[in-house]
Amino acid sequence: MMDFGQHMPERDEIQLVDVLHALADPVRLQIVRHLAGSDGDASCSTIPLPVTKSTASHHYRVLREAGVTRVRCEGTHRYHSLRRDDLDARFPGLLDSVLASSAEGSLPHA
Amino acid sequence: MMDFGQHMPERDEIQLVDVLHALADPVRLQIVRHLAGSDGDASCSTIPLPVTKSTASHHYRVLREAGVTRVRCEGTHRYHSLRRDDLDARFPGLLDSVLASSAEGSLPHA
Numbered sequence: 001m002m003d004f005g006q007h008m009p010e011r012d013e014i015q016l017v018d019v020l021h022a023l024a025d026p027v028r029l030q031i032v033r034h035l036a037g038s039d040g041d042a043s044c045s046t047i048p049l050p051v052t053k054s055t056a057s058h059h060y061r062v063l064r065e066a067g068v069t070r071v072r073c074e075g076t077h078r079y080h081s082l083r084r085d086d087l088d089a090r091f092p093g094l095l096d097s098v099l100a101s102s103a104e105g106s107l108p109h110a
Numbered sequence: 111m112m113d114f115g116q117h118m119p120e121r122d123e124i125q126l127v128d129v130l131h132a133l134a135d136p137v138r139l140q141i142v143r144h145l146a147g148s149d150g151d152a153s154c155s156t157i158p159l160p161v162t163k164s165t166a167s168h169h170y171r172v173l174r175e176a177g178v179t180r181v182r183c184e185g186t187h188r189y190h191s192l193r194r195d196d197l198d199a200r201f202p203g204l205l206d207s208v209l210a211s212s213a214e215g216s217l218p219h220a
Contacts, residue, residue, distance in 0.1 A: 016211050020134035024127050093207035101126050101201035 006073075007065055011086040014067035019091065022066035027051055028059045029102050032068065032082065036099050041072060041081035116183070117175055121196040124177035129201065132176035137161055138169045139212050142178065142192065146209050151182060151191035 009015075022028055027049055034047045049056050060080060063069040067086060072079045087095045119125075132138055137159055144157045159166050170190060173179040177196060182189045197205045 016208070017134050017136055017139065020130050020208070024130035024134050026127055029127065091207060091211035093203050094211060097201060097203035097207055098126070098130070101204060 006071060008070060009065070009067045011067075011083075011089060014083075014086060014090050016091060018066040019068055019087065019094070022063050022068045023098055025059065025062075027056075028063055028068075029098070031059060031063060031080070032095075033099060033102055035069065035080060035082040036084075036095075038081075041079040043077050043079050045077070047080075116181060118180055119175070119177040121177075121193075121199060124193075124196060124200050126201060128176040129178055129197065129204070132172050132178045133208055135169065135172075137166075138173055138178075139208070141169060141173060141190070143209060143212055145179065145190060145192040146194075146205075148191075151189040153187050153189050155187070157190075 009018075023032065030049060031047060035042055044056065044060060049059075051059070060069070060071070060078075063080075064071055067083060067090075069080050070083055072081070082095075084095060119128075133142065140159060141157055145152055154166065154170060159169075161169070170179070170181070170188075173190075174181055177193060177200075179190050180193055182191070192205075194205060
């Protein structure tokens with residue numbers, strides 16, 4: 001089923017367990033690392049992922065619904081960005097430690 | 111099935127996604143917070159959890175197999191402790207940020 005809804009939690013609604021679950025996947029960590037290294041937002045078509053388009057859509061949705069990313073629609077394109085300010089405000093240091101850890105070759109699929 | 115094996119990854123084998131997955135659960139976060147506040151290790155019988163014994167066993171196993179905790183058997187008792195040194199070495203700042211974030215009432219079941 002396509003997910004045309006764009007549910008995204010407000011900052012205060014973001015739950016730690018949801019964020020940890022969203023980050024607990026090699027593909028989603030790959031997306032998060034790509035977005036962390038992007039200026040502004042990125043079209044999903046520019047993020048190379050080793051999965052099918054529908055699987056990628058699932059991963060983008062998990063990240064968005066957990067509050068890790070936001071999405072902006074422009075025509076038929078979707079542009080994703082990290083909610084770094086919201087995550088840093090809710091869970092200080094978490095995103096930075098995950099990004100630093102995942103950048104050091106500790107990802108099995110990285 | 112009871113898990114009599116005591117598989118536990120070596121420090122270098124601990125994977126970020128496994129640790130994030132292990133932490134992405136309210137009951138397991140409750141265990142981790144309890145262990146973080148304990149001197150040394152703690153018998154599972156002293157950690158109050160809102161789940162059945164077999165469900166608790168599952169959670170302890172997930173934590174151990176991910177490398178978050180270690181277990182020491184003494185007679186019929188099992189004593190759990192956080193692998194804080196190993197986690198801090200592998201993923202600097204991760205455990206501290208998760209503990210600080212989970213302590214601030216951001217857990218739905220805390």
